[in-house]
Amino acid sequence: MAGVEPRSVWPATHARGDDGAMSVGGIDVRDLAREHGTPLFVVDENDLRSRARAFATHFADAFAAHGATCDVYYASKALLASRIAAWMHEDGLGIDVASGGELELALRGGMPADRITLHGNNKSDAELTRALEAGVGHIVVDSMTEIEVLSGLAQALGRTAPVLVRVTTGVHAGGHEYIATSHEDQKFGLSLASGAALEALGAAHAAPGLELRGIHTHIGSQILSVEAFRESAERMLGLRAAFAAQSGVELPEVDLGGGYAIAYTDGAEALDPAVAAREIADAVAAALATAGGSWPAMSIEPGRAIAGPAGITVYEVGVVKRVALDDGGERQYVAVDGGMSDNPRTIMYGAEYSAELAGRVSHSPAVLSRVVGKHCESGDIVVRDVELPADTARGDLLAVAATGAYGRSMASNYNAILRPPVVAVGDGAAQVLIRRETLDDLLSWDVAPG
Known part of the structure; x- marks a missing residue:
């Protein structure tokens, strides 16, 4: 493989x-x-930080070969302390958080707010308000309800919320059922197959107080096959093209999430980030050639593969x-x-x-x-x-x-x-x-x- x-x-x-x-x-x-x-x-601080830098370097280089960019955001749910957030900033990564507590730890560690992405399928009003006040770089909206709520909060605060719409692509990847996050019957995201994702893009684009920046997906965890990322990229860029055809707007950002497998037992296999970076960059290039359009700013979100x-x-x-x-x-x-x-x-x-x-x-x-x-x-x-x-x-x-x-x-x-x-x-x-x-x-x- x-x-x-x-x-x-x-x-x-x-x-x-x-x-x-x-x-x-x-x-x-x-x-x-x-x-x-x-x-x-x-x-092992040196090990953790070298893995972070390796992801940042490999993905930047692989996408640069196509004249494109790719940012790396550390998935803080894997392991977070304010010092770890500081290391990630020093080593050139952003950070993604999934709660108000994780957001505060990232800020406490000196991570610039515009390098923070807030995730979550059921964010509270308080969490969304804090993210708006702090000026986070992205809020990943997970439902039509959240689009409406966030629009209201942003207008009340006089802020503009930069949003990505989380998409359920239907690509099945990862191990245990509970860590596979892109099949239809689960709590995250808006379905590509049913048309809910395209509808949500239209709603986010039209909602006052929101700035629709792009689309996001996360297909699972402990993924050993680059083929899963290739298929996910094809579907995401197809959605991007469909929205451009419908709205005349070409989304500037695409986030393909994380899920890179690590070895837990001696002799077990792990996904090599250098090879994965090259193959994923090539897959995005191929998908873009089919779907059409200019290169978006890409991003990924490894956590376990850095900290584990x-x-x-x-x-x-x-x-x-x-x-x-x-x-x-x-x-x-x-x-x-x-x-x-x-x-x-x-x-x-x-x-x-x-x-x-x-x-x-x-x-x-x-x-x-x-x-x-x-x-x-x-x-x-x-x-x-x-x-x-x-x-x-x-x-x-x-x-x-x-x-x-x-x-x-x-x-x-x-x-x-x-x-x-x-x-x-x-x-x-x-x-x-x-x-x-x-x-x-x-x-x-x-x-x-x-």
Whole structure:
């Protein structure tokens, strides 16, 4: 498959010392665990930022070969802190946000408002108002209702809202049903097939207070096939041409979203951004040749592909026990001090991960194991199937790879568990991006009786 290759699941600076201890960013994970506790999200700053710059460079170069431009917006839902927003700005990316909270974090990090895109299928009046007041670069409208509401708010504030219309193209891509976002029967966007997207473009163009800038789509996540992006580009540029024929207006912008796959397990495949950039640029050029019109300003929105491979989670092992299987075999259950509260993807999507002992070397044979959490749920599984040493024991450190995306950002306080911190490492130094929650934090939300 073009653009796909096996990848290591560990961050670029991942290494093992003579005693078998893992280090990231030049720091021994044992030292990180002692200083910051466990569970702990560790982000390789250099890896994350180099991935961001690679996307920006590859896509800019690939589209420049056609005399066009392509901007990269970091999808902040993958992992966001104000420092990450600052890095993205420094490295030439914009940022897309999907809530008022994400918007505030992006602004706090110094991301210029005009480099921010606000998404969401059900934005509140308060979120839309804040976006208008801040002067965000794009608001992606998701329904006819939102077009009407945003028009009213913009007029009341005396502002003009720059909008993209989110289009459901019908291109099916990605893995689990819940991360495929372009089939018809789902909550996002306006259908191309039914004519709703074209109708929404007309409404947005006519609505006072709105400046219709273009169209947006997102076809899914964990996409390994560039063919899906090619088909999506064809349909989007066909829609653009249809609207131009209807209205006489050629939309200046097209956003093809993100969804670039990463490797979660050793030997798994990932979409190579350099190859994907060239092939997607060529696909857009071919689609434009068919649909007609001038080149629009293009943009994409990778998040997971930037943050995911750059992060690991470090846990401390608690209980280890053996369980007999129906086939006469045995499974080793390794319980850690986190679980579904810091990584719900396994229980939500059946996600698979790689895990290794992080604090020492073991010469014991590897045995079939399952890494589980401490929550009061039998489905509280972190890694469903992995080979771990038979002598794995209480007090060991365990690292789970490729958890930079959707771990901390989807974390919860289920069972009143405190959410872990995020620590960035690089060149032998560490900095806290998000501090660990405390019991005082937890109790401060509770309204005591009396």
